[in-house]
Amino acid sequence: MGTTADKLNKILASKAAIKAAIEAKGVENVGEILSEYPAKIAAIPTVDEYALESQMLILPVRSTIITTSEGKTAAIATNDHIKIVDADLKHYTVKEWNDRSMANGFDNELIAPPVGFSLECNGIRAILYWPWKGEYYATSGTTNKASNAMQHSVYEYDQMTGVREGTDYHGTVDENLGTHTVGSHFAADWSVTVTEDDKLELYSGNTKQRWIMEKNCGNVNAMTADNYAERLEAMYVQNEWLRHRFAICSGITSSEAEGTITDLEILNSSGTQAQAGEDMFFFVNGQNTGLKAMYNTNNKHSVNNAYYFKPEYAEWLYEQQKTNGVNMNDTGVNSAERPLLSPGAKGAEAITVDGYWYIITPYISRPGNSSTNYDWNMADSHAVYYIKSLENKYMAGEKELYPYWTNKSIISGLINYLNSYEKWGVPAVLGGGVWSCVRGSGGSAWHVFMGNGNLSTNLITSNPYSVVPASAF
Structure with a gap:
């Protein structure tokens, strides 16, 4: 056995060790009084x-063990950091959702439906809300279509993130430029300041409209x-900017204030x-402009002095629309089935410019690029217009989509519960490509x-x- 001094030294060493351990846990001013430890x-x-x-x-x-409508139990893969969100934007764990369903006798009519997770x-x-669900028809007029998927955007364009200005090419044969003649443009200049x-x-x-855009929204590396x-x-701003840059004069005068916008109708003669x-x-306002509701072939650019919207291609698509039977009034680009179904696409509008109605069409080509691979008739960014048609939503980014993939087993369990045990019919867990807004x-x-996970x-x-x-939440 040690001496009394040895025992005291051990006690002091133990006290010092306890004090150091407490301080290491983030406690300040521990002091020297052992009874306070x-x-x-x-x-x-x-x-x-x-x-x-x-x-x-x-x-x-x-x-998570859930109870079915038959009173049986089942195990569902879960994690409470992934919750079901209903139409009232309330968040529920699978157990909380199941408890509520049991209390309501599994009557889906008594609760707000799930909108995502x-x-x-x-x-x-x-x-993350349920992905778009429907049939998206090929833009070229063919019968091929993809289900539950849409194009991000159709043509290549530079996301304007710096100061610049320019003039869209119209060609020497465009003698009516600025004359308000039917089919002409008012002006061709554009700028970013x-x-x-x-x-x-x-x-x-062309239409004297202006849009404000945040900086640092252009191309950037992922993550x-x-x-x-x-x-x-x-x-969205860039799409609207391009639509206005290629608006065409209807030839119909207007007494409305400058910049007034009205809807158009697309009818027979x-x-x-x-x-x-x-x-x-x-x-426009019940008056026939005499302009066919087809393609804005005024879209010209100085690259190779070319029409990027080839008139012969526009004529072919127009004939396809007529053959298939068309109602273009909903969005200005939709037909009953072909050639295009573009969710959320904006329709044609008219705007007053210097006392005339100008037609803003969603039929834009891709100025500034010599390739003609994607010269199709449509609003440029289908995904953008679709998301903009929803309230307070944005397109999920890659930082949010990647955790979707890493936690697919949990998300799959959540969706499987909603569909198998509650019969909601929500979209299945994603397995293919998903667009980011970046x-x-x-x-x-x-x-x-x-x-x-690529x-x-x-x-x-x-x-x-x-x-x-x-x-966000």
Whole structure:
């Protein structure tokens, strides 16, 4: 046995070790009074393991026991960081949702339907809504179509992120430029300037309209972008800017204030809905403009002095529309079945410019690029117009889509529960490509392939892939 001094030294060493351990846990001013150490130990902050888990990219797969409508039980793969979100934007774990369903006798009419799920992991807090569901027809007029997928955008264009200006080419034969003659343009100049608060202002000399766009919304490497709502708005602004730059004069005068916008009707020459085989014309306030509701072949650019919207191609598509029987009034580009079904696409509109109605059409080509591979008749960015048609949504970004893939087993379990045990019929877990709102270049955008988790920009934006709306929470 040691001496009294040895015992005291051991006690002092133990006290020092206890003090150091308490301080290592983040407690300050521990002091030297041993009798106070129990209170200091109680002051050690506890680890919030639930919050810590939310920072993980791959969430642990757990099992939740649910009760079916038949009173049986089943195990569902879950993690409470992925919750069901209903139409009232309330979040429920699978157990909470199941408890409520049991209380309501599994009557789906008594509760708000599920609209998606919330995802809280890897620093992400977002609601991912069910992807667009429907049939998207090929833009070339063929009968081929992709289900539950749409093009990101059709043609290559430069996301304007710096100051510049220019003049769209019209050709020496365009003698009516600026004369308000039917089919002519009013002006061809355009510009991008910086505002006093360091944003970008896009201007169309053709209709004298201006749009404000946030900076830093252009092409950027993946996994560095997170301003998804701003990027969606930037793409929308650019599409509207191009539509206005190629507006055409109707030849009909207007007494409305400058910049007034009105809808158009697309009817036959008698002013009624066109039947199969009949020509279709733009009508402004009940007046026939005499302009066929086909393609804006005024879209010219100085590259190779070319028409990027080939008139012969426009004529062919127009004949396809007439043959198939067309009702173009909903969006200005839709037919009953062919050649195009573009969810959310904006229709043709008319705007007053210097006392005349000018037709803003969604039929834009791709000025500034010599290739004619994608000279098709449509609004440019289908995914953008679709998301913009929803309220307070943006297109999910790659930082949100990648955790979808890493946690597919949990998401699959959640969707399987909703469909198998509650018969909601929500879209299945994604397995193919999903577009991100982040462009990689003028003709590509980042996407996540849900089959293997591949994240890349090696596919052009004219390919159809799934589109997932999102919002922050």
